[in-house]
Amino acid sequence: MSARAPKRRGSTGRWARIGVHVVVVAIIVVWFVPTIGLFVSSLRPQAEAASSGWWMAFVRPIYTAQNYELALDQLQTASSLATSLAIAVPTTALVMFFSVLGSYALVRMRFAGRTALSLILVALLVTPPQITLVPLLRLYYMAGLSGTLPGIWLYQTGFTVPFGVFLLRGFIASIPEELYESAHLDGASELRIFRSIVLPLARPILASLGILAFLWSWNDLLIPLLFLGGSPLAPAITVNLSGLAAQTAQGRGPLMAATFLSVVVPLILVISMQRHFVRGILGGAVKG
Amino acid sequence: MARIPAYVPFLVVVGAIGIPILVYAALGIGERVLAHLPARLERRTRPWLWLGLPLVLVVVILVYPIVTTLGTSIMGARSETFVGLDNYRWAFSGTMLGIVGNNILWLVVYPIVTLILALAAAVLFDKVRYGPLAMSIVLLPTAISFTAGAVIWSEIYSFQPEGSPQIGLLNAILHLFGFAPVPWLIQPIVNNLALIFVAVWLHLGVATLILSAAIKNVGGDMVEAARLDGAGEFHIFASIILPNILPAVLVVLTTTLITSLKVFDIVYVMTNGNFGTDVIANRLYYELFAASNFGHASAIAVILLFAALPVALINVVQFRREAK
Amino acid sequence: MSSVVIDDVRKSYGGVEVMHGVSVDIPDGSFVVLVGPSGCGKSTLLRMIAGLEEISGGTISIGDEVVNDVVAKDRDIAMVFQSYALYPHMTIFDNMDFSLKLRGLSKAERKERIDKAAGILGLRELLDRKPSALSGGQRQRVAMGRAIVREPKVFLFDEPLSNLDAKLRVEMRSEIKALQHRLDTTTIYVTHDQIEAMTMGDRIVVMRDGRVEQCDTPLNLYDRPANLFVAEFIGSPSMNFVPGRFRHEGAERWLETEDGLHLPLPPDAAGEEGRRVVYGFRPEHLVLGDGLPATIELVEPTGAETMVLLKLGVAEVTGVFRERIVEPEGATLEVWPDPARVHLFDPDTGMRLA
Numbered sequence: 033m034s035a036r037a038p039k040r041r042g043s044t045g046r047w048a049r050i051g052v053h054v055v056v057v058a059i060i061v062v063w064f065v066p067t068i069g070l071f072v073s074s075l076r077p078q079a080e081a082a083s084s085g086w087w088m089a090f091v092r093p094i095y096t097a098q099n100y101e102l103a104l105d106q107l108q109t110a111s112s113l114a115t116s117l118a119i120a121v122p123t124t125a126l127v128m129f130f131s132v133l134g135s136y137a138l139v140r141m142r143f144a145g146r147t148a149l150s151l152i153l154v155a156l157l158v159t160p161p162q163i164t165l166v167p168l169l170r171l172y173y174m175a176g177l178s179g180t181l182p183g184i185w186l187y188q189t190g191f192t193v194p195f196g197v198f199l200l201r202g203f204i205a206s207i208p209e210e211l212y213e214s215a216h217l218d219g220a221s222e223l224r225i226f227r228s229i230v231l232p233l234a235r236p237i238l239a240s241l242g243i244l245a246f247l248w249s250w251n252d253l254l255i256p257l258l259f260l261g262g263s264p265l266a267p268a269i270t271v272n273l274s275g276l277a278a279q280t281a282q283g284r285g286p287l288m289a290a291t292f293l294s295v296v297v298p299l300i301l302v303i304s305m306q307r308h309f310v311r312g313i314l315g316g317a318v319k320g
Numbered sequence: 321m322a323r324i325p326a327y328v329p330f331l332v333v334v335g336a337i338g339i340p341i342l343v344y345a346a347l348g349i350g351e352r353v354l355a356h357l358p359a360r361l362e363r364r365t366r367p368w369l370w371l372g373l374p375l376v377l378v379v380v381i382l383v384y385p386i387v388t389t390l391g392t393s394i395m396g397a398r399s400e401t402f403v404g405l406d407n408y409r410w411a412f413s414g415t416m417l418g419i420v421g422n423n424i425l426w427l428v429v430y431p432i433v434t435l436i437l438a439l440a441a442a443v444l445f446d447k448v449r450y451g452p453l454a455m456s457i458v459l460l461p462t463a464i465s466f467t468a469g470a471v472i473w474s475e476i477y478s479f480q481p482e483g484s485p486q487i488g489l490l491n492a493i494l495h496l497f498g499f500a501p502v503p504w505l506i507q508p509i510v511n512n513l514a515l516i517f518v519a520v521w522l523h524l525g526v527a528t529l530i531l532s533a534a535i536k537n538v539g540g541d542m543v544e545a546a547r548l549d550g551a552g553e554f555h556i557f558a559s560i561i562l563p564n565i566l567p568a569v570l571v572v573l574t575t576t577l578i579t580s581l582k583v584f585d586i587v588y589v590m591t592n593g594n595f596g597t598d599v600i601a602n603r604l605y606y607e608l609f610a611a612s613n614f615g616h617a618s619a620i621a622v623i624l625l626f627a628a629l630p631v632a633l634i635n636v637v638q639f640r641r642e643a644k
Numbered sequence: 645m646s647s648v649v650i651d652d653v654r655k656s657y658g659g660v661e662v663m664h665g666v667s668v669d670i671p672d673g674s675f676v677v678l679v680g681p682s683g684c685g686k687s688t689l690l691r692m693i694a695g696l697e698e699i700s701g702g703t704i705s706i707g708d709e710v711v712n713d714v715v716a717k718d719r720d721i722a723m724v725f726q727s728y729a730l731y732p733h734m735t736i737f738d739n740m741d742f743s744l745k746l747r748g749l750s751k752a753e754r755k756e757r758i759d760k761a762a763g764i765l766g767l768r769e770l771l772d773r774k775p776s777a778l779s780g781g782q783r784q785r786v787a788m789g790r791a792i793v794r795e796p797k798v799f800l801f802d803e804p805l806s807n808l809d810a811k812l813r814v815e816m817r818s819e820i821k822a823l824q825h826r827l828d829t830t831t832i833y834v835t836h837d838q839i840e841a842m843t844m845g846d847r848i849v850v851m852r853d854g855r856v857e858q859c860d861t862p863l864n865l866y867d868r869p870a871n872l873f874v875a876e877f878i879g880s881p882s883m884n885f886v887p888g889r890f891r892h893e894g895a896e897r898w899l900e901t902e903d904g905l906h907l908p909l910p911p912d913a914a915g916e917e918g919r920r921v922v923y924g925f926r927p928e929h930l931v932l933g934d935g936l937p938a939t940i941e942l943v944e945p946t947g948a949e950t951m952v953l954l955k956l957g958v959a960e961v962t963g964v965f966r967e968r969i970v971e972p973e974g975a976t977l978e979v980w981p982d983p984a985r986v987h988l989f990d991p992d993t994g995m996r997l998a
Contacts, residue, residue: 122339213716217694253584309459313529
């Protein structure tokens, strides 16, 4: 398209363009530098870190992997990462599974109370988790779910399924009715249609839901802090970090290393699946 | 190095693969049974077979606790005695006033700052060639936990008395320009704003993405027409783009409001509520574990719930409108 | 043994009856077209036969079995949808294979059937492609292929050609017809296009407002429409209607229009003096020659024939002539409805007389 509006050549126009670049570059810097700082800090020896800021590492490049050794060795970081994985992987799978089940039934099947149910789910999207803590702590204690992995899966899945159903329902509603009817006439049962038509078609949006569910589960502090206490497992990585942040005995290097390890997993996920991540955020743009 | 009990991998496999397979098999059996029912009954029963488990999950984790908490909020510390509205009176008196005040500060500052920055980013990213890169970079922190974000920014806010070398980035910059260092996390009000900015940093990407998508949806024809009519860039934004992206603005405002209500991780990790930065969610954690006062904890949880109700209502109304 | 018998079928939505006792017999191996304006209930009826809509009253039998309570998947029926409803994530082969697999056929048999269908429809080269890589016409063929590999008791078509361009539609029309002859499977075909109905059906069911207006062979519908609706619906351009009254004088009989014109009656027409009738004749049955003066309002030559809009007294009528009409608009032509092909209807009931 060569038909462009003529650009204003006046000095205000040029200053405005420079202003735009300044603001955008400033945002890029502020949003990128902290993560760089974290990574550089995690590589600096304790003596260096105690006397100068991380940016001095570019002036006096002294690097060490010692912080990572300490973090993995003494701070239980490896076990914590394992615990976080053991929380997030099943939670992600269960959120995806129950959400697609629920949204399929909610969209495709007609029954009394269907609209009311959808509205209740939408209202539940913004429930603050705090409202659930007192009763669930008691319930978990009585049911023996305190300090167990399934207890955490149960909580995070139940808490995220309304969002999952919300995210998927639009997509499932967009599958043409005739496709289901055609499958029915081809002799497929409801379950078969679910497996052979709905699941494969919903794969992209399920990937979006999966990323978000994994991020929320992996990044959650409150629930593992409250419900995983007293288990033989190492604390989840967020819980571990919050504990380390409060004490300075080990020096900050190992904490930086542990923190960096904790963000590497979700960062890789978001970078490698940015398209799905973006679709998930835009599709579910309502949750708090 | 890692001490992971041997049963954990097995448990994970059971959870991630075994449960879905079991549920799927149960559905299969349920469908077999349904096939023997009369057609009408079959159609009536089927939704509940499919919705049953997701619904049970939601009821156990969300609905039942909400109802119960309403009850325990008017009971004593151990939920044994009826105390009427005492817990609520406590929640709006003494130290709690400052805490509620902090949440109100969050509720005002966080959404506004996020909205303004996100609008600026969404509009300006569109005007430079490296806009997509900028968007990706702003999206990066959305992958980072509030906990890790708090750790990262604790370093940036780090404060040493004047004279000592500043190892925190912000105070080092101040020092470079000859200013006195600021105790970012200790000085009242400043520390609250410092905490709020961490949340802005973590979630600006989401808001920018939502607004940017909405702006791209505003017809180019409309903007072109306004430009031909002689409207300046700012005028175009204010009178053409902004009115057309109000739903997206509403989404950004409601999501940030909810985040402000339930914010916990950042405060817990960075100040643990000291120096006048405490918020309701952090206090609730304290009431649960340090004070073991379930009445207080329930009451402030209910306050959070009621504060979230308007947003829930807005969402329901939006949803009904879109469904039509 | 796969005739379809529709007996007094009714359909209500929330207490409002929208189909009022439809009965049609569809013999084994025949090709029946359901036609009518949109909203007439033809698609609903088709979907009731398929088992996609509940039947509120009456019975539908396939073969000798009443299928009211048989779910769609057990009726052994294949349907071609207007949108084709191909499974977008499966290859063409898998699309056709889906139902066969569900029926538990052996791999060899499945492959053989798909190969045969693909051969008939010219789809052999496309079997590993996904539907999105196909043109509209190819997708249409795949939809048919998916139906024929099943070797079902009945084929149902729901406006299958309406998404194709005009040329392809004409081609597919004859292709479907030929295919049906070859397979000899009972076929029910829904369309709103009366040309499609006339060219394809062994029998046509004309529907309106949830009722059957007439069910007959195409030429009988054309030659002896049962009522005003069918007379107007079938044929293009539409039949001309002129209201008037019977007149006798001795052995001579004619129709007198409201403005006093005399029109010839068919030889077998009978009725008492002064009786009101609607006098109908098709544009192609208006002949040039000594007769009534008519003013030319508009001439539309198509080459093979010429369509002329005429003013006959106060009535506007259309004539289609093999002859070239060179007279200008406003000129007068002498025309005459061929009395042997005139239709008479009761103006109150709309039914055909005699």
